Amino acid sequence: MKTLSGILLVASALAIPTAASAGSITIKGSDTMVLLGQRWAEQYMAKVPGSSLQVTGGGSGTGISALINGTTDICQASRSMSAAEKTNLRDRYNTPGVEIPVARDGLSVYVNAANPIKELNMDQLRLIFTGKIINWKEVGGSDSKIILYSRENSSGTYVFFKEHVLKNADYSQRAQSMPGTAAVVNAVSKEKNSIGYGGAAYAKGIQVLGIKKDAESPAVEPSLATVQNGSYPLSRPLFFYLRNKATGDIKSFIDWVLSAEGQEIVTKVGYFPVK
Amino acid sequence: MTRNKAHILSISVFLAAPAALAQTEAPVAADVAPAQPAEVPAPQAEPAKPSAQETAQQEKIEALELKVAGLEETGAASQASIASSSKLKFSGFVQGRYEWHQEAINGIDYSKATPAVTNSDRFLVRHAYLTTQYKGTNAEYVMQLDANNKDGLVFKDVYAAFVETWTPLNMKLSVGQFKYPFGYELLQSDAEREMPERANIEKFFFDGDRDRGVRLQGSYDFFNFSVALVNGTVFDGSKNLAANKDPAPYGSADPNEFKDWVGRLGVDFGDIVGGVSGYYGKGLYIKAPVAATATTAAKDATPDSRNKYRLGADLQAYIDIPGVGGLALKGEVIYGKDTARQFHGIAADPCKSSATFGYILSAVQNISKDFGLVLRFDSKDTLASSIADGCKEKTDADTDKVLTLGGGFLYYASSNVKATFTYEHPTEQSGKKVDNDFAMAQLQARF
Numbered sequence: 129m130k131t132l133s134g135i136l137l138v139a140s141a142l143a144i145p146t147a148a149s150a151g152s153i154t155i156k157g158s159d160t161m162v163l164l165g166q167r168w169a170e171q172y173m174a175k176v177p178g179s180s181l182q183v184t185g186g187g188s189g190t191g192i193s194a195l196i197n198g199t200t201d202i203c204q205a206s207r208s209m210s211a212a213e214k215t216n217l218r219d220r221y222n223t224p225g226v227e228i229p230v231a232r233d234g235l236s237v238y239v240n241a242a243n244p245i246k247e248l249n250m251d252q253l254r255l256i257f258t259g260k261i262i263n264w265k266e267v268g269g270s271d272s273k274i275i276l277y278s279r280e281n282s283s284g285t286y287v288f289f290k291e292h293v294l295k296n297a298d299y300s301q302r303a304q305s306m307p308g309t310a311a312v313v314n315a316v317s318k319e320k321n322s323i324g325y326g327g328a329a330y331a332k333g334i335q336v337l338g339i340k341k342d343a344e345s346p347a348v349e350p351s352l353a354t355v356q357n358g359s360y361p362l363s364r365p366l367f368f369y370l371r372n373k374a375t376g377d378i379k380s381f382i383d384w385v386l387s388a389e390g391q392e393i394v395t396k397v398g399y400f401p402v403k
Numbered sequence: 404m405t406r407n408k409a410h411i412l413s414i415s416v417f418l419a420a421p422a423a424l425a426q427t428e429a430p431v432a433a434d435v436a437p438a439q440p441a442e443v444p445a446p447q448a449e450p451a452k453p454s455a456q457e458t459a460q461q462e463k464i465e466a467l468e469l470k471v472a473g474l475e476e477t478g479a480a481s482q483a484s485i486a487s488s489s490k491l492k493f494s495g496f497v498q499g500r501y502e503w504h505q506e507a508i509n510g511i512d513y514s515k516a517t518p519a520v521t522n523s524d525r526f527l528v529r530h531a532y533l534t535t536q537y538k539g540t541n542a543e544y545v546m547q548l549d550a551n552n553k554d555g556l557v558f559k560d561v562y563a564a565f566v567e568t569w570t571p572l573n574m575k576l577s578v579g580q581f582k583y584p585f586g587y588e589l590l591q592s593d594a595e596r597e598m599p600e601r602a603n604i605e606k607f608f609f610d611g612d613r614d615r616g617v618r619l620q621g622s623y624d625f626f627n628f629s630v631a632l633v634n635g636t637v638f639d640g641s642k643n644l645a646a647n648k649d650p651a652p653y654g655s656a657d658p659n660e661f662k663d664w665v666g667r668l669g670v671d672f673g674d675i676v677g678g679v680s681g682y683y684g685k686g687l688y689i690k691a692p693v694a695a696t697a698t699t700a701a702k703d704a705t706p707d708s709r710n711k712y713r714l715g716a717d718l719q720a721y722i723d724i725p726g727v728g729g730l731a732l733k734g735e736v737i738y739g740k741d742t743a744r745q746f747h748g749i750a751a752d753p754c755k756s757s758a759t760f761g762y763i764l765s766a767v768q769n770i771s772k773d774f775g776l777v778l779r780f781d782s783k784d785t786l787a788s789s790i791a792d793g794c795k796e797k798t799d800a801d802t803d804k805v806l807t808l809g810g811g812f813l814y815y816a817s818s819n820v821k822a823t824f825t826y827e828h829p830t831e832q833s834g835k836k837v838d839n840d841f842a843m844a845q846l847q848a849r850f
Contacts, residue, residue: 198817218729222767222768223674223729224721281489
């Protein structure tokens with residue numbers, strides 16, 4: 129009995145810091161979605177006095193880890209959780225987690241505005257980003273070495289591009305990792321012979337390529353129609369992930385994100401509504 | 404890399420500035436010079452020879468450009484090195500524990516005429532694992548060390564794997580040492596399992612958890628499979644022989660002459676997970692020698708040979724209880740049969756044939772994200788009907804059923820620290836009943 133009392137005392141002492149952490153809703157994850165998340169948070173906090181939301185990036189992988197580790201309430205992800213991540217979440221919390229599509233993106237391929245190339249097919253993209261094609265002349269461009277800009281491996285965009293374009297092959301060792309989509313866009317806008325990829329919302333000051341499913345298919349550019357009907361080959365959903373079904377303040381926020389008002393912000397930021 | 408380049412370009416501009424300044428100043432100097440007569444045709448303009456200073460600046464710029472190119476190469480190499488390092492992962496955990504046993508192997512010394520309590524509570528280190536894992540292109544390397552084993556530093560999971568990426572089956576072929584792909588609890592990590600030890604039926608059939616062999620795993624949509632061909636008989640032949648103090652208990656026979664098959668076919672729907680498992684093999688067993696006690700005589704190591712079958716089924720359901728947390732309900736049944744057989748001159752002994760049945764039922768309820776409750780009920784019973792009449796073991800099998808009810812409290816102090824407090828109460832059938840409850844408090848830290 130004395131031992132049990134001691135154990136309960138230790139447990140109580142360990143539990144104290146947790147109670148103090150209650151408060152604002154934390155949202156962490158995808159760098160692609162960080163701007164969207166911030167706009168949602170700003171608008172929601174203005175609309176609902178007393179609400180508090182904190183939005184940070186770090187990449188989809190970082191956000192999913194934070195969800196599993198219990199250090200964020202909502203994870204923003206630009207890719208689906210992997211089977212291993214789902215298992216880790218389930219092992220820890222005894223729930224399969226909750227996946228909520230909140231917007232759609234047309235993952236865009238950027239080249240410099242001066243680049244004469246206007247479209248590429250999926251196979252060419254794979255060969256370029258795996259380092260098999262290293263000169264623009266091999267895809268009909270000028271005789272110049274291709275400069276590759278990629279993302280860090282914690283990025284959901286990096287993983288989505290690797291899975292869907294590179295067919296899980298490794299990126300070329302010459303691809304330079306950039307800390308965010310904005311950094312990729314900035315680098316591509318300055319480097320004439322470069323190519324990069326990222327969310328549609330960031331495609332400012334550069335040229336977005338049309339993408340062909342294969343050499344014979346017509347090139348398709350990311351737009352509301354092509355992303356929503358799936359004809360754009362690199363369209364993808366953007367997700368919120370939760371540990372448990374949303375309740376209370378988190379449910380109110382997510383309901384608002386999925387409302388017409390929340391989805392209007394999706395369009396304003398440059399992505400596409402989920403419906 | 405970009406920053407380095409920007410720095411060098413800044414330096415280049417800085418170094419080039421005096422030259423540019425000199426060029427802008429040149430026309431001013433020309434204004435001061437007397438003008439040439441208009442009628443005199445201007446001499447053919449020759450390219451102005453760069454001054455020594457301009458040449459030096461140009462050389463510096465070219466040198467810097469070469470350095471930039473060199474840094475680009477170095478940067479690419481560094482990035483490749485970082486990318487490679489990011490595929491290497493270290494993980495591990497340590498479990499420090501306090502145990503109290505009402506009666507335990509070390510708790511009561513029955514070799515004394517009057518059994519004496521020797522050590523009913525103690526502190527111990529239960530697990531101390533360090534795992535290194537590398538996931539490269541079509542390859543995976545895993546080496547898990549157990550630093551807290553009675554045999555010293557030993558390997559746990561150690562295998563090389565080939566991972567294919569060109570079919571939708573996500574297949575992985577591993578060669579080395581790994582857990583038997585059977586059931587649910589056996590495959591659950593020691594760090595994840597809510598109760599401190601595996602259930603009796605798991606320890607009975609799969610003592611040691613692991614074997615050496617080749618394993619093929621894969622998944623498609625909600626289906627998954629894992630099948631392995633393993634040694635089956637002895638985990639480490641030489642060590643086993645030494646432990647039995649018999650240099651050649653098998654005679655000239657190869658204990659691993661026959662390999663064993665083991666596998667699991669499963670489905671995973673997210674909130675419902677399940678599978679069926681099977682094991683088939685043949686092998687030699689060495690029953691360890693028994694030392695003499697005050698009431699029993701010593702027994703030598705005795706070899707025997709059996710066919711082995713094990714069948715299992717497992718099901719887990721995960722339910723989100725609003726406002727409370729996740730609830731996991733898990734069930735598993737295992738039936739196994741050993742049939743004595745003649746092997747290399749060792750006669751079949753029907754009394755060594757047996758069948759054993761067991762099950763595990765458990766419930767784990769998360770309370771918010773930091774707390775949890777666990778309840779487990781398990782059974783292990785060697786079936787008397789499986790043993791031939793006239794065998795001494797038959798009588799033992801009538802009274803060997805063990806039911807264990809256990810429960811506990813879990814506290815996740817952070818993502819790295821878990822505290823577990825459990826109590827278990829085993830109930831033996833009549834004739835074998837003993838007071839052997841078990842309480843435990845454990846702190847686990849992992850990274």
